[in-house]
Amino acid sequence: MKKIYIAAALLLSGNALFAQSFSRTDVGYTPGDNYTMYVSDYVNPGTTGTGVTWDLSTMTNNSQVTVATTANSGGTFPTANVKLTQSNGGAIYYNVSSTKMEVVGIDANGTIFTYSNPATYLQFPVNTTYNFTDAAAATFTVSGFAFNRTTNTQSEYSGTGTLITPAGTFTNVIRVKSTQTNTDTYAGGTINSSVIAFNWYKAGVTHELANVSNVTGSSTSQSAYYTSVPANLGLEESELINLLMFPNPTNGTIVVNSDEVISKIEVYQLSGELAMEQTVNDNSSEVNLSELNSGMYLVKVYGNNGAVSVKRISKN
Incomplete structure (x- = not known):
C-alpha cells in the first residue's frame, strides 16, 4: 500500500x-x-x-x-x-x-x-x-x-x-x-x-x-x-561581505569595494525585478546606473566564497 x-x-x-x-x-x-x-x-x-x-x-x-x-x-x-x-x-x-x-x-x-x-x-x-x-x-x-x-x-x-x-x-x-x-x-x-x-x-x-x-x-x-x-526573496539588506559602496545617493556611477573578491553584482528594483547585472573578478568594480530611472534600488553583491550582501542605494 x-x-x-x-x-x-x-x-x-x-x-x-x-x-x-x-x-x-x-x-x-x-x-x-x-x-x-x-x-x-x-x-x-x-x-x-x-x-x-x-x-x-x-x-x-x-x-x-x-x-x-x-x-x-x-x-x-x-x-x-x-x-x-x-x-x-x-x-x-x-x-x-x-x-x-x-x-x-x-x-x-x-x-x-x-x-x-x-x-x-x-x-x-x-x-x-x-x-x-x-x-x-x-x-x-x-x-x-x-x-x-x-x-x-x-x-x-x-x-x-x-x-x-x-x-x-x-x-x-x-x-x-x-x-x-x-x-x-x-x-x-x-x-x-x-x-x-x-x-x-x-x-x-x-x-x-x-x-x-x-x-x-x-x-x-x-x-x-x-x-x-524567486530572486527578490534574497533582497533584504544584509552584509555577509564587508563592502564599501559610494556615492550614495548617486547621479550615475557607483563604486563597490570589498575585502573579498567579487564575482557578480546585480541591481534590482524594489519590486524584485532585475534591472542590470555585471560579472566581476576583482575586489573593486564600478557600476554605471546612468540608464536607470531615478529611485531606490537594491544592489546585490556576490563573493567568490559564496557569501552575498545586499545594500540599498538611491539613484538621483
Missing part, C-alpha cells in the same frame, strides 16, 4: 504564507509559479518559538522534482481552479478562494483520490494565533481494492524567525505544523496512517521554502526538501 502513504505525504507537502496577519492576496498557490524541490536526507525540524533560527543548511540535494502551478478548468476535478503538477508524476488539485485553500483531488502516479469532502489546507487570515482542525473524506482504488478514507487534520502556528537552507537565508519566516491522521477502510480491513509535517513560509513567495515530514503507518518514513525561490 505504498502509494497510500505517498499520497498522504503529497497532501501535506506544500503551500505558502506569512506576515503577522495575511490574506489570500499575500500568499497562496498561483498559476505560473514554477519551482524546484530539492529532495534531501532527513533533518531535524528544530524548535518552536519566536525569534528562532532554523538552520537547515545541511540539507542535501539528492534529487530534484520540478513543480508547475497552472490554472485548472473542468476535467476530472472540475471544482479545482489550481493544479500542481510534479515531474515525478504526482499532481494535486486545489480550490483556492479568498478564505481558504482546499484539496479536492490527488493523482498519485495513477492512483486517483477523489474528495467527497474536500481537505482544507489553509484558512485565511493566517497569524500567530493560527490554529484550525478539519475533517475530510475521499475514495481511491489500489490493486483493484476500493478504499474509503477519512482524514482529520490540525494545522497550527509553530514559530517565527530566520530559516537557513542551501537556497539562502530568509528572515521573517513563519513555520506551520500540520498533523494529519488517515483511516482507510476496504474489504480487507482498516489501515491507519499519520503525517506530521513542518512547512516554512515567507511573504512574497507562493510555495513553501522547506518541508520536513514524518509518515507513520504499517512502516515509518521520514522526508525533507527545500525549494528554489
Whole structure:
C-alpha cells in the first residue's frame, strides 16, 4: 500500500504564507509559479518559538522534482481552479478562494483520490494565533481494492524567525505544523496512517521554502526538501561581505569595494525585478546606473566564497 502513504505525504507537502496577519492576496498557490524541490536526507525540524533560527543548511540535494502551478478548468476535478503538477508524476488539485485553500483531488502516479469532502489546507487570515482542525473524506482504488478514507487534520502556528537552507537565508519566516491522521477502510480491513509535517513560509513567495515530514503507518518514513525561490526573496539588506559602496545617493556611477573578491553584482528594483547585472573578478568594480530611472534600488553583491550582501542605494 505504498502509494497510500505517498499520497498522504503529497497532501501535506506544500503551500505558502506569512506576515503577522495575511490574506489570500499575500500568499497562496498561483498559476505560473514554477519551482524546484530539492529532495534531501532527513533533518531535524528544530524548535518552536519566536525569534528562532532554523538552520537547515545541511540539507542535501539528492534529487530534484520540478513543480508547475497552472490554472485548472473542468476535467476530472472540475471544482479545482489550481493544479500542481510534479515531474515525478504526482499532481494535486486545489480550490483556492479568498478564505481558504482546499484539496479536492490527488493523482498519485495513477492512483486517483477523489474528495467527497474536500481537505482544507489553509484558512485565511493566517497569524500567530493560527490554529484550525478539519475533517475530510475521499475514495481511491489500489490493486483493484476500493478504499474509503477519512482524514482529520490540525494545522497550527509553530514559530517565527530566520530559516537557513542551501537556497539562502530568509528572515521573517513563519513555520506551520500540520498533523494529519488517515483511516482507510476496504474489504480487507482498516489501515491507519499519520503525517506530521513542518512547512516554512515567507511573504512574497507562493510555495513553501522547506518541508520536513514524518509518515507513520504499517512502516515509518521520514522526508525533507527545500525549494528554489524567486530572486527578490534574497533582497533584504544584509552584509555577509564587508563592502564599501559610494556615492550614495548617486547621479550615475557607483563604486563597490570589498575585502573579498567579487564575482557578480546585480541591481534590482524594489519590486524584485532585475534591472542590470555585471560579472566581476576583482575586489573593486564600478557600476554605471546612468540608464536607470531615478529611485531606490537594491544592489546585490556576490563573493567568490559564496557569501552575498545586499545594500540599498538611491539613484538621483
